[in-house]
Amino acid sequence: MTAALSSQGILPLALLAPFVGALILPLVHKMPNLREAVTLVTAAALCLLVVCLLGPVLDGARPELTVIDVIPGLTVAFKVEPLGMLFALIASSLWFVNSVYSIGYMRANDEPRQTTFYVCFAVALGSTIGIAFAKNLFTLFLFYEALTLSTYPLVIHRRNEEAVRAGRTYLVLLLGTSLLLFLPAIIATWVLAGTLDFRPGGILPAGLSAPIIAALLALYVFGIGKAAVMPLHRWLPAAMVAPTPVSALLHAVAVVKAGVFSILKVAVLVFGVDTLGAAGQSAWLTVVAGTTILVASIIALKQDNLKRRLAYSTISQLSYVVLGVAILAPISVAGAAMHIAAHAFSKITLFFAAGSIYTAAHLTEVSQLDGIGRRMPWTMGAFTIGALGMIGVPPTAGFLGKWFILTGAMQTANWLAVAVIFVSTILNAGYFLPIVYRAFFCEPVGGHDKSGEAPWPIVVALTATAIGTILMFLFPDIPFALAKLLSGR
Structure with missing residues (x-):
């Protein structure tokens, strides 16, 4: 009390x-x-x-x-x-x-x-x-x-x-x-449900037809533009x-976290996973999320500007949360929540590293990064950890969210989602690992700034978030406990 x-x-x-x-x-x-x-x-x-x-x-x-x-x-x-x-x-x-x-x-x-x-x-x-x-x-x-x-x-x-x-x-x-x-969508929810309060299991009345539920869900998925679901991602x-x-x-x-958080919260606490499953909403939402994941990953492969590559990676990665919702399994919903946390630490590490490179070496393009890891080992070491987190390799937190989403997809026999996860993981490796290879295993071209690392507050921050990415994998109890409470498991 x-x-x-x-x-x-x-x-x-x-x-x-x-x-x-x-x-x-x-x-x-x-x-x-x-x-x-x-x-x-x-x-x-x-x-x-x-x-x-x-x-x-x-x-x-x-x-x-x-x-x-x-x-x-x-x-x-x-x-x-x-x-x-x-x-x-x-x-x-x-x-x-x-x-x-x-x-x-x-x-x-x-x-x-x-x-x-x-x-x-x-x-x-x-x-x-x-x-x-x-x-x-x-x-x-x-x-x-x-x-x-x-x-x-x-x-x-x-x-x-x-x-x-x-x-x-x-x-x-x-x-x-x-x-x-x-x-x-909010106004329609108020008309249909008579309330806007979030509630475990959802607030929509029983008996709504599948087309109405589909239309309302589409308004939320595309109306919450901060989730950057394609084609509303250009911002x-x-x-x-x-x-x-x-x-x-x-x-x-x-x-973008506010976007996917809102979609996940609406799916679980406005619609309810059981309601979405009974109305057959998994298929089209899987297609929307899967398309965003794969197309954004392919575009990321082609970006030479480091921040733009990271931006398209975010568009792809955050649709894993939407995919976790689309699978409509309790474990995949928990995985979606875990992925929000894992992505936050890995992606902020990657952007911190990009800013560190810009500050210390004035470089912005992937093609300019040959040998930069030898001059900036802390920065590129942290970048490597963040990249492994995005790919979903243990011992980084990114593995956990993907694993739970994949488990849910296999439990529900959502083979399209399974295929999306496997293909996108290969694409993730395709646009991150070449950066790591260039940084540590290629000879420097031209004159990188001889000053070494960026100022210490930058290095301390990116080191802390890289360590956080690993610690969340080793000690996932708190985020997993909250995710389980959300999913009802």
Whole structure:
């Protein structure tokens, strides 16, 4: 009882912490050291608050907070459930590491508007926590839109023509899909179910026809544009014009994670796995997810720009989460949740490494990386671990999520999903391992920067996330326990 009461008090603090930090940062903008200290303290405070919620949630507590009743039945409210707990743990822990990295990166590259950068980052993380702990679709939608708007200034950070063009694509696709597809799906759900509250097993009434369920599910899958399901993916590679810490935010900490998290949460807590299975939704969703996984992987093979290759890898990898939903087995749903966590640590490591290479050697293309591992062994060692995680090789966390999804596919005899996983794993190796080979086994061409590694905050951050990728494989108890609670196993 005491734990439940304490967690009840912690929830509003966790929701407010990033926004309080965002308010303080402009007040100290003329003192860079203090500004960055505020960022680190805010990130650490959020992480600590979220961790304090973990024990009660694992013990069965579900802290709730109602902020306002807009109209009867439509509330801004929050509730901590297992999937949201997992997402909040990922976002809060990686924000602190990303903040350390950002200090090294932004200073070393003399980036402009650094206070604006840190403020928008804090608001984006606050929006992410709001999404993670949303009790209903209405609250999730509000913070989903806030995340889009708060990350837009980060995408156009450099304010040049290319950045502004990318920002336009970012806004049009993300706002367009949410207003034209996601919002109508929410309204239709309210009409059909009479509530927007998330509930284990789903909230849709029994007896809905398969075509209605299929149409509603399609609105959610394509309306949640942050999941980057093809063909609504172009905003993600376009946004790679942003500084590397922003790319890490987009891919690993918040934006695309918010997309696949929302799809997974809607599938389990709005539709219900049993409802989707009874309505026969597995086949078409498997095709959509499988097509995105394979096509994005093939495009990644052709990219010479390192960040664009990583961007298409993200498009491919995050559709594994959608595939886990499509398989409609409890173990594959748990695997989808595990893959969100595993992908976060591996992909942020890869982007950190890309930024480290840019900062220390001013290289951006894969074809320029011959021998770079000899000059930057920490960076490329971490990159190798991240790449193995994306391929799904033990002892990295990426193996676990893929294994559970594959197990679910075999249990349900979804042989298309099995084929997609095997083929895509080969493609993953095809666009990652040549980078590792070039870095360590090819002779340097031209004059790589002789300075060696990037500044220490960058190296410390990428080393920490690489270690995290391995530790999650060796000690998967917490993410797996939350994933099992979600799947009902």
